[in-house]
Amino acid sequence: MxxxxxxxxxxxxxxxxxxxxxxxxxxxxxxxxxxxGKCGERPCPPAFVxxxxxxxxxxxxxxxxxxxxxxxxxxxxxxxxxxxxxVLDELQKRYLITVKLAVIALLFEAIIGVLAGVLAGIxxxxxxxxxxxxxxxxxxxxxxxxxxxxxxxxxxxxxxxxPVTTPSKPGWYDLxxxxxxxxxxxxxxxxxxxxxNLAENLRADYVRTAVAKGLSRPRxxxxxxxxxxxxxxxxxxxxxxxxxxxxxxxxxxIFNIRGVGGYIFQSINSRDGTAVVGAVxxxxxVYLFMNLLVDILYGVLDPRISHD
Amino acid sequence: xxxxxxxxxxxxEYQPQDGLLLEVEDLHVEFxxxxxxxxxxxxxxxxxxxxxxxxxxxxSGSGKSVTAQAIMxxxxxxxxxxxxxxxxxxxxxxxxxxxxxRRKTRGPEISxxxxxxxxxxxxxxxxxxxxxxxxxxxxxxxKSDAYAQAVRLxxxxxxxxxxxxxxxxxxxxxxxMRQRIMIAMAISLDPAVLIADEPTTALDVTVQAxxxxxxxxxxxxxxxxxxxxxxxxxxxxxxxxRIAVMYAGRIVEQADVRDIYAKPAHPYTKGLxxxxxxxxxxxxxxxAIGGLxxxxxxIPPGCAFNxxxxxxxxxxxxxxxxxxxxxxxxxxACHFSEEVLNA
Ligand SMILES: Nc1ncnc2c1ncn2[C@@H]1O[C@H](COP(=O)(O)OP(=O)(O)OP(=O)(O)O)[C@@H](O)[C@H]1O
Ligand code: SF4
Ligand SMILES: [Mg+2]
Numbered sequence: 001m002x003x004x005x006x007x008x009x010x011x012x013x014x015x016x017x018x019x020x021x022x023x024x025x026x027x028x029x030x031x032x033x034x035x036x037g038k039c040g041e042r043p044c045p046p047a048f049v050x051x052x053x054x055x056x057x058x059x060x061x062x063x064x065x066x067x068x069x070x071x072x073x074x075x076x077x078x079x080x081x082x083x084x085x086x087v088l089d090e091l092q093k094r095y096l097i098t099v100k101l102a103v104i105a106l107l108f109e110a111i112i113g114v115l116a117g118v119l120a121g122i123x124x125x126x127x128x129x130x131x132x133x134x135x136x137x138x139x140x141x142x143x144x145x146x147x148x149x150x151x152x153x154x155x156x157x158x159x160x161x162x163p164v165t166t167p168s169k170p171g172w173y174d175l176x177x178x179x180x181x182x183x184x185x186x187x188x189x190x191x192x193x194x195x196x197n198l199a200e201n202l203r204a205d206y207v208r209t210a211v212a213k214g215l216s217r218p219r220x221x222x223x224x225x226x227x228x229x230x231x232x233x234x235x236x237x238x239x240x241x242x243x244x245x246x247x248x249x250x251x252x253x254i255f256n257i258r259g260v261g262g263y264i265f266q267s268i269n270s271r272d273g274t275a276v277v278g279a280v281x282x283x284x285x286v287y288l289f290m291n292l293l294v295d296i297l298y299g300v301l302d303p304r305i306s307h308d
Numbered sequence: 309x310x311x312x313x314x315x316x317x318x319x320x321e322y323q324p325q326d327g328l329l330l331e332v333e334d335l336h337v338e339f340x341x342x343x344x345x346x347x348x349x350x351x352x353x354x355x356x357x358x359x360x361x362x363x364x365x366x367x368s369g370s371g372k373s374v375t376a377q378a379i380m381x382x383x384x385x386x387x388x389x390x391x392x393x394x395x396x397x398x399x400x401x402x403x404x405x406x407x408x409x410r411r412k413t414r415g416p417e418i419s420x421x422x423x424x425x426x427x428x429x430x431x432x433x434x435x436x437x438x439x440x441x442x443x444x445x446x447x448x449x450x451k452s453d454a455y456a457q458a459v460r461l462x463x464x465x466x467x468x469x470x471x472x473x474x475x476x477x478x479x480x481x482x483x484x485m486r487q488r489i490m491i492a493m494a495i496s497l498d499p500a501v502l503i504a505d506e507p508t509t510a511l512d513v514t515v516q517a518x519x520x521x522x523x524x525x526x527x528x529x530x531x532x533x534x535x536x537x538x539x540x541x542x543x544x545x546x547x548x549x550r551i552a553v554m555y556a557g558r559i560v561e562q563a564d565v566r567d568i569y570a571k572p573a574h575p576y577t578k579g580l581x582x583x584x585x586x587x588x589x590x591x592x593x594x595x596a597i598g599g600l601x602x603x604x605x606x607i608p609p610g611c612a613f614n615x616x617x618x619x620x621x622x623x624x625x626x627x628x629x630x631x632x633x634x635x636x637x638x639x640x641a642c643h644f645s646e647e648v649l650n651a
Contacts (some may be wrong), residue, residue: 204427205424205428206427208422211382211414212414212419212420213415213442213445213493214412214414214415215441215445216411227432302431303477303479
């Protein structure tokens, strides 16, 4: 197991280098002048331009700039934005919000989604099953921005249960409604995945054995059937969480949340390469770690998977 | 041997009368599917006594497994339905018993092992855990005691290094070892009746014999009633005391093993016996029974076997033969069983 983890960690290095280089190359190949609008209506004075270009290594060829960047990165220095802000500070602030939002969405998906899926799965073809199928279909077919705007209008504006926009340092409650909106689509998928797997596993031979062992129905379902049925659901939720940690541009915009998604969006718009590359690099690393975590979890849940 | 376990005295509310454990009477099972009603079991009668091994024989689809599942109470209802019949265990009808009470008979009173031990064991729990679960759930035993019992049972069914392997998972064992674990789990609470549904069909020939002798040994040691389901006449010859032959959801012949091998009383049994390869008849044609078993949604009137029977007459297409006494301890359901016996 330790060997497996070490191997996976080593495999991450080329992936991180490769993906950051791609991002780096793409971002700096974008047309547009980072100095545009920096000095009001007038063009910037030549001395300022020179210093700015030197500070950001803008005149070096791309590979050199990349190597310099990696060197900084290795020292934990994510660089400074064109506005002179420390990328790492900014990311940390933003990231805390994104993580909170992702955690709310994940809990919502895992608890409500799995619960709905289990109820539907053990009562396949009955009322509750149809209810779950229809309601998840509705959620799947409506775009997130519609759900988000609707939720904001109804629960925020009309009923006043939740704040309509989000303060710059939001607490858990401020992020609750956006989190629910963000998790709704994956919740629908998680519910359906749970339902299908559970209904299928209920017909498995080992479940018949569990009944023949004289176990109670709650035990047959809760212990013997659910364990196997939830393996793919856990994998799905893990991968989904990895995605959620990458920020949620639409939800962040609707609720005016200062998360990572919006940060990257803004940085791309303002041609702020250092910020984009820093943020994306971090997201790549987070995503890789999430994947590793999911794979380890998979091995723990399913003893047939061997990591040796 | 230190690992041998003496059968514990049965101190349950279920006490056999004169050694009679199980009585299946007029059992009917049908499956309601979208294509129609399949009549899988159409009036089955038999009984099992302490220390007795009853083999149920028959072609694929004759209703052997469904009979076992109906006794065990593990049929999926729906689609299955039991419109008629009773299954009495020590005089108590299992079919009308409240489910919670019936559930508690599974394991301590009646137990079952299946054909495919790999798919029948839960892949996500260690084998020892699965055996220990019987003691924890039925006896309320604590974890370490239950594990000790699991090790004892694994040793009893001759799993090498049982203590070390108690935490291993089903996929880490060979097919034969897995079936031994299934057996250990099934006998863990000392059931009075054990149902084995084709316990060796999925195994290598050499392993088959070992498993059969283990089953026989355990049955004798614990004085269990054993229902052995198989479609292999060769397997049962030295294990079974009596044989019931099934065809299209009915028992067509029931007799002591020796009698049936010496002289079948039903053309279908005769056909089955003729189809096993025999050393003394080497080189001769095997006479498999021609034709196919009937569609259970349209069982032919009269004797269900008549389209395939070489002896069929008009009466066979009209009247269904009942299972009647044709000799000491033997019954057959054929209008011409006398003729078959005297052939
Ligand atoms: N869940 C079910 N739904 C519909 N029909 C079923 C179901 N289970 C069994 N049957 C039908 O009942 C009949 C008897 O099946 P059963 O499994 O008892 O046969 P068997 O004698 O055990 O055969 P085999 O030797 O193949 O195991 C078969 O025709 C089968 O199609
Ligand atoms: S009753 Fe008739 S058809 Fe049926 S087995 Fe006997 S002889 Fe054959
Ligand atoms: Mg069968």
